[in-house]
Amino acid sequence: MREREDEWTGLMRSAISGESTAYHRLLKAVTPVLRAAARRGLTRAGQPVDQSEDIVQDILLAVHLKRHTWDVSAPFAPWLFAIARNKLIDALRRRGRRVFVNIDDFAEVLPGEAPVETASAGEVAAQLASLPARQRDVLQSIAVESASIKDTAAKLAMSEGAVRVALHRGLTSLTAKLREQ
Template sequence: MSGGENEWGRLMAAAQEGQAAPYRRLLDELRQWLTRFYARRLPPAFVDDAVQDTLIAIHEKRHTYDPERPFKPWLVAVARYKWIDRLRAMGRSATEELPEEIAVDDHESAVTSSIVLTELLGELKPAQAEAIRLVKIEGYSVEEASARTGQSGSLIKVNIHRGLARLAAMVQKQADVE
């Protein structure tokens, strides 16, 4: 709490009067506090959604806050209701129990392949490596890659063709050496 709960009460009162800057500051500080609040109560995957739901609820219910009363109990009540809502939603979602002995794939070959590919791409001209990375590895369309790199669509295609040909030659040369 930067300014403490009394400060939050003053900021909320200012927000109720239509002052945007104090309201922005309040929401920023509440986001931090709510993140810590939910991090102790929910699985990590649910924390951000719970924070967002609570900030929306605070926005929608800000007119119910009485500036003559302490702010934190009002805040905790809103956060608690949203926490309960989140727990109910988690209880309704289907979960599957994992077996005790779950098989884990060996990722050594994938890691090795990734390292080798990164090294090979490093041997290409940067424009060729980027075109191959975007279109062939990350799955962007030629048009999307063109927009991201500033290269024309036809240049993207040429860079992919030339880059792949050069990669094939490097791999073939290395196979001949071994």
């Protein structure tokens, strides 16, 4: 272990002094170790290891971008593993607290989906006609004709904010009327 760390330190010193082959050798040497550490960290956190390669790439990128901050008189491995630990923590924070469960294991106990009741096109058209003219025109333009809010505002000589309000109110009214049936 100590031998490996001394080798990495020597390679990093050579890389900083401009030896690109030493830098390449260093990256090849540390990558499998970082990959194993990322997988181990994800496993400990109860996360799937499928993101370990992304974490390794983040670590290598950070090493590359921050290599000028490494103190050449210090050993390389502690500096590298501090970056690795921080990148793993960042990745876990981005993912949040998620628990992954294979849903196939529960297929027998999950209830089937209840059928969703839908209104017919005729019912929707009848209820749409009962809305105030402005709401009806906005809903017709956006929901039926697939026009944008901007185009609808220009067509109906309204502000975009007024179109949004009319759309929201129209959808709320239409939904309430269709639920009553």
